[in-house]
Amino acid sequence: MEKDTTKKCPQCQSEISEKAKKCPKCQTDLRSWFRRHIILTTIGVLFLIVVIGGMMSEDSSPSDSESISENNQTDIKEEDIIKASAEEVLNTFNDNEVKGNNLYKNKRIELTGIVKEISHSDFIEESYSLSIGTDEDFEFTTIRISADMDFEDELMELNKEDHITVLFDCEGLVSNLYVEGDLVEIK
Numbered sequence: 001m002e003k004d005t006t007k008k009c010p011q012c013q014s015e016i017s018e019k020a021k022k023c024p025k026c027q028t029d030l031r032s033w034f035r036r037h038i039i040l041t042t043i044g045v046l047f048l049i050v051v052i053g054g055m056m057s058e059d060s061s062p063s064d065s066e067s068i069s070e071n072n073q074t075d076i077k078e079e080d081i082i083k084a085s086a087e088e089v090l091n092t093f094n095d096n097e098v099k100g101n102n103l104y105k106n107k108r109i110e111l112t113g114i115v116k117e118i119s120h121s122d123f124i125e126e127s128y129s130l131s132i133g134t135d136e137d138f139e140f141t142t143i144r145i146s147a148d149m150d151f152e153d154e155l156m157e158l159n160k161e162d163h164i165t166v167l168f169d170c171e172g173l174v175s176n177l178y179v180e181g182d183l184v185e186i187k
Helices: 039-061 064-075 087-097 098-106 149-156
Strands: 004-009 015-017 080-083 107-119 128-132 142-148 164-175 178-186
Touching: 015 164, 064 164, 080 087, 087 107, 087 128, 087 142, 087 178, 098 164, 107 142, 107 178, 128 149, 128 164, 142 164, 149 178
Parallel strands: 080 107, 142 178
Antiparallel strands: 004 015, 107 128, 107 164, 128 142, 164 178
């Protein structure tokens, strides 16, 4: 017969069995925090699995924009560049997003249109956003092109309503609000 070892209750300091889950005197729960809060522990573990899984999937395969930028900087031939007006691109996406993605997504486009807005990027510091549209006064959808700091001097020369031609790598329609891409060159 094994002797039951004892320990002291952290709350009332009474001698209790080593195997006790509750102190018989003060009723203090002696289980670990994780055992006492099994639902929170389960939610926390699931959350960590999702976060780590998401990070691993982002690291393992390049995003569409990374594959355009890395693969196409030197590989694109002049005949592979799609020449289009902002009106053509916007009308295609507005009429049929599937067709717009098929024609323009993950492709380099020489785009002609009208400057609608020039601003700092909403999401990335040290980055700019150039919105290009048509000569319509009100447009629900525009083409939003991200530009890094290397384009600062050229962007400072632009004004709203200027006619412009740019080369950009199209990433497709985002939330039915704008066509997104990365600036390659201002012509």
